[in-house]
Amino acid sequence: MTSPILELRDVVTKVNRNTPEELTLLKGLNLTINEGDFVTVLGSNGAGKSTLFNTIAGNLSIDSGDILLRGKSIANESEERRTRFLSRVFQDPKLGTAPRMTVAENLLLAAKRGQGRHLVPRGLRKSLPHFKEITATMNNGLDHRLSTPTGNLSGGQRQALSFLMATLKRPDILLLDEHTAALDPKTSQELMKTTNDRITEEDLTCLMITHHLDDALKYGNRLIVIDNGQITFDVAGEEKKGLTQEKLYSFFSDLDG
Template sequence: MTKPILELRHVVTKVNRNTPEELTLLKDLNLTINEGDFITVLGSNGAGKSTLFNTIAGSMPLTSGDILLRGESIVRESEETRTRFLSRVFQDPKLGTAPRMTVAENLLLATRRGERRGLLPRHLKRHMPEFKQLTSGMGNGLGERLNTPTGNLSGGQRQALSFLMATLKKPDILFLDEHTAALDPKTSRELMQTTNDRITAENLTCLMITHHLDDALKYGNRLIVINDGKITFDVSGEDKKKLTQEDLYGFFGEIE
């Protein structure tokens, strides 16, 4: 029987508190995430998808409720501390990488995610064969650019690097925040297939925000819909496989 890796209990997130502009973004939201879940997250703009990610990651403080990692509350932990169990890939390929550092240097940083960093020898050459094998598997020429500054990569290569960095040290939870949205259709399809292959091979627990209904239906074992700060639909397994795009349009017509 699968065990919950993360639980959100009666989570409320407000912004501009105690002002006339106060808004409640998450409204008594409850969610249980089991180990190995690959959850696609749908919702219209402003529904609360990114707020959900930001609240779990600690970049946005929750107003009330609790978040538990394997039964232990993490609400008092800083955003930095939460990187020990959480990795995230953003929509913008420029986020998540250091542009003046080479591909190999960025990957080396990723090997130390969640650790205290001090003045230690880099041992970069020792890792080069590993990095070569890892990047060559992306199929987009990244393996030939280990010594290239990341700022000189194409958008697709840079996003592929961000994904590799996020998964290099197997995270307890992986957030993909529309990570293919800024790419051209062909590059998006290739990265999405690579994403699915790696998540499956590593049995990663992942939540993926997407506006592509076909990706939401094709990938993952579970699908949730967020509307007005609440989870209004949650389906998994065989019931998810039976869903069609028309079913999802019944929940919200705005998503394209």
């Protein structure tokens, strides 16, 4: 039986607090994520998708409500402390990696996440065979560029590295924030397939924001729609498999197909 790993209870998140520009972005949002859920997240621009991720990751503090990890509140934990159990891949390939460090050095940093900020160079050599093995699974030549500074990689290779770094130490929660959106269609689909394979094989718990309805329908066991700071549609299992793009379009009209 699945059990909740993450719960958002009546979460309210505001920005520009106590100013004339104050905005309430999440409006009493409730969401329960079970172990092993792969949730695709849809919503029009400004609906609250990125705010949801920023709230879960600790980039934004909540104004009321609660966030629980396995039943324990994490609402007051810092963004840094949440990296112990949470990983995130952003839309921009330049985020999430250190450009002047090599591919192998970036992977070593990811391997030592939660163990302090220092890099131990002598631990790099013995890790190289493992790093070569896991980068080869991306099927994009990354395994031949372990000594290449990350800033010299292609966008697709850099994003593949970001994904590997995010999943190297199995996170409790993986957030994919439109992680294929900045790539060309072929590279995007290759990374999306690898992403799905990794999530499925390792039974990761993942939320993935996407603007592509076909990806939202094809991948994951669950789909949610966010509108005006609340979850307005939540479907899983066989019901999700029966969804069509036309059905989704009835919830909102300005997503890219």
